[in-house]
Amino acid sequence: MVRRIVPGETGPTGGPAFTDVLGVCTSWSDGVCVVQPSSGTAVEIPIELIVSGKPVPPRPSMRLRVSAREAESHSEAIWPGVERVALGDWELRSDPHPVGRLIKRANSVLAMGDPGVPFDEALEGLREFYASRERPVMAQVEADSSIESALRDEGWTELERGEAHFQLIALSRLRRTLNLGDSESPGDSESPRFEVADATVTVELPHAGGRATIDGDWLGLHGLHVDETARRQGLARRVLRELVDWGAEQGALTAWLHVETDNAAALTLYARLGFVTHHTCRYLAPGG
Known part of the structure; x- marks a missing residue:
C-alpha cells in the first residue's frame, strides 16, 4: 500500500491531500513507482510524491474465507444415501448400508457450529442417535476448536489415524x-x-x-x-x-x-x- 500526495488539492485539515493505492508494485525506476491494483489499469506514481509505503499480505481467496462447516458440507454429495439429522448446526450422520469398514465422515456427527441446545443435551442426543442404530459414537470437529476442547473435557479422545487436512x-x-x-x-x-x-x-x-x-x-x-x-x-x-x-x-x-x-x-x-x-x-x- 502506497500513500501519496495529491498535487494541487487540500486535505480536510488544511494541509496537503493524500490518497492510498493498494496493489502489487511492478516497477520502481526512473523516478516512478508503478502499482498494479487487483482490477483496472496500473497506476504510475512519481516517487517524489510518495509519503509512505508498507507491505500488505494478500487477501485470502474466497475459497479460504468460507467456514470449516460450510466447506465440510460439500462432502454430502459423496454419500447421497447417508442418513442425516440436523442438531442445530451439527449434523448426525449414519450410513444405513455400509460396505466394508465404517467411513468416519459418513458415520460421525459433524460437530461444527452451534448445536442449538445446551452442550450436555447435544451429547445425550447424539449418544441416543448412534445407540439406536447400533453404531459407535464419533465426532468430526475442527482441530483445536472450542468444541474439541469441550469434548476433551468430557473425556473424549482422538481416534487412531483421526486427523485429516x-x-x-x-x-x-x-x-x-x-x-x-x-x-x-x-x-x-x-x-x-x-x-x-x-x-x-x-x-x-x-x-x-x-x-x-x-x-x-x-x-x-x-x-x-x-x-x-x-x-x-x-x-x-x-x-x-x-x-x-x-x-x-x-x-x-x-x-x-x-x-x-x-x-x-x-x-x-x-x-x-x-x-x-x-x-x-x-x-x-x-x-x-
Missing part, C-alpha cells in the same frame, strides 16, 4: 499444473475407463483409479489409489487429470479433498500440485 485449490490452476509434462505417464497408452453415476465419476486405469463428485461448483476428489508396485510412475497425476477435466466440464471452479496428516506421500503430491490447507479436522470418540 481439508485441502483445496482453484480448478483452473490445478488443470494447468496437471497438464504440464504429461507425456511420460505410462497410463497414456490405454484409455481410462469412465463410469458416471449421478454426480460422481469413477476413473480406472491399470493399477490406479479414483473418483470425483460435483457439488455446485466444488469438485470433491476421493478414493485416489495407486498399486504399490506401480507408484512413482505418474499414474496418480493421470487419474487426477481425468477427474479434473470431467469436473471442469460440469462447471466446477474449486477442487478439494481430505488427506490424512500422516500420509506423507499424498501430502507431498498435493503440495506440488498447489493444494493449500483450509482447515484440519479431528475425529474423537468418548473415552472408555
Whole structure:
C-alpha cells in the first residue's frame, strides 16, 4: 500500500491531500513507482510524491474465507444415501448400508457450529442417535476448536489415524499444473475407463483409479489409489487429470479433498500440485 500526495488539492485539515493505492508494485525506476491494483489499469506514481509505503499480505481467496462447516458440507454429495439429522448446526450422520469398514465422515456427527441446545443435551442426543442404530459414537470437529476442547473435557479422545487436512485449490490452476509434462505417464497408452453415476465419476486405469463428485461448483476428489508396485510412475497425476477435466466440464471452479496428516506421500503430491490447507479436522470418540 502506497500513500501519496495529491498535487494541487487540500486535505480536510488544511494541509496537503493524500490518497492510498493498494496493489502489487511492478516497477520502481526512473523516478516512478508503478502499482498494479487487483482490477483496472496500473497506476504510475512519481516517487517524489510518495509519503509512505508498507507491505500488505494478500487477501485470502474466497475459497479460504468460507467456514470449516460450510466447506465440510460439500462432502454430502459423496454419500447421497447417508442418513442425516440436523442438531442445530451439527449434523448426525449414519450410513444405513455400509460396505466394508465404517467411513468416519459418513458415520460421525459433524460437530461444527452451534448445536442449538445446551452442550450436555447435544451429547445425550447424539449418544441416543448412534445407540439406536447400533453404531459407535464419533465426532468430526475442527482441530483445536472450542468444541474439541469441550469434548476433551468430557473425556473424549482422538481416534487412531483421526486427523485429516481439508485441502483445496482453484480448478483452473490445478488443470494447468496437471497438464504440464504429461507425456511420460505410462497410463497414456490405454484409455481410462469412465463410469458416471449421478454426480460422481469413477476413473480406472491399470493399477490406479479414483473418483470425483460435483457439488455446485466444488469438485470433491476421493478414493485416489495407486498399486504399490506401480507408484512413482505418474499414474496418480493421470487419474487426477481425468477427474479434473470431467469436473471442469460440469462447471466446477474449486477442487478439494481430505488427506490424512500422516500420509506423507499424498501430502507431498498435493503440495506440488498447489493444494493449500483450509482447515484440519479431528475425529474423537468418548473415552472408555
